[in-house]
Amino acid sequence: MNLEAFVLGCGGMMPLPYRHLTSVLLRRDGDLFLFDCGEGTQVSLKRLNLKWKKIDAIFISHTHADHVTGLPGILMLNSQVDRTEPLYIYGPPKIAEYVETSRKVLDMYINYPIIVKEITAPCVVHEGKDFYIRCFPLQHTKTCVGYTLEELDRPGEFNVEKACELGVPVGPLFGRLQRGEEITLSDGKIVRPEDVMGSKRHGRKFSFVTDTLYLPSIAKEVQGSDLLICEGMFADDCADQAKEKKHMTSRQAATIARDSSSKRMAMIHYSPRYSDKELPVLLEQAQEVYPNAELTRDRMHFDLPYEE
Structure with missing residues (x-):
């Protein structure tokens, strides 16, 4: 069973000509899950030529504009295909109001059920036959959550x-x-x-963390991730600014990756102060703590194979 992540936008605060706002699509065979939906999400989906108009669920970290402004377009374009399955939208308080207001103001034609569920406490928010997606609290200037998709253990090999x-x-x-x-x-x-039968084999784990102060508790939540997508918004010389705005530096993101024993960590949600030529400074500082740190780019693809 394939598990793939597509970075649709890696920027924070404001879109740039070469950097859309934060969004990641996770594809697990026929299931499609969208994490945040910043401005430009549709453009990357189109350029990747993904069959995305039947997204199963959308997971919003928080209701700041750079994480939700792409959502109305996604909702409208999903109406271009026949679907009877509901689209689930999860997020902190105010996400339901945002969705409902957008539908009314834009007079959206929606031909499928939309089920919005607001998150008020850490919990499992979405489940499938052999996986679940849960949320956990982050600390930002408004209510914000991180997410993990975790697969159940697989049976051992038959001898x-x-x-x-x-x-x-x-x-x-x-x-x-x-x-x-x-x-x-x-x-x-x-x-x-x-x-x-051999011993049970572990499933895979994907984690999505953005817009938060550094918290040691995050490492426990994302423990053992096969892929951790994590905010690394600022370099060390902006650590005070990061703390004031309740964001993380790339070094702090790397600390979470190291302490959680994540197999891969890719940074996202860069400050627009860094051009693409300047992003390597974030990577260098992260790799001093976690050598496997990577930078994401718009439309970057990650394959998450089973560990046999």
């Missing part, structure tokens, strides 16, 4: 040779053992799943 040694005939009994069922052979011998 065909061992099953045959135990006398299990090739066929439907193999499937029952793989589904966790105990079986009885024709001679009365009992074979249990643990006799032929």
